[in-house]
Amino acid sequence: MAENPAAPQPVQSFESCLDELEKVVKELEAGDLPLERSLQLFERGMQLSDACRKQLEEAETRVDMLIRKEGKLVAEPFRPEKS
Numbered sequence: 001m002a003e004n005p006a007a008p009q010p011v012q013s014f015e016s017c018l019d020e021l022e023k024v025v026k027e028l029e030a031g032d033l034p035l036e037r038s039l040q041l042f043e044r045g046m047q048l049s050d051a052c053r054k055q056l057e058e059a060e061t062r063v064d065m066l067i068r069k070e071g072k073l074v075a076e077p078f079r080p081e082k083s
Helices: 013-030 037-068
Strands: none
Touching: 013 037
16 A cells, blocks of 8 residues: 555644654755656755644644633733743
């Protein structure tokens, strides 16, 4: 059975997406790739980047929903304390 490149791929965890994205970037940075392989890697990198961004946005939304003030949910941006 041949793979269908247009078929949606299962959702990967953020960590596995980021790990694969780092591998794609390293391979692209190494250079000396045929044009077609470079294009494939670039396309995969864009897909992974988009998947990571979406997961981060979803996490941010969940964090916003969990912040409570005076018994009410109040969306508040995350601001890490400076050390």
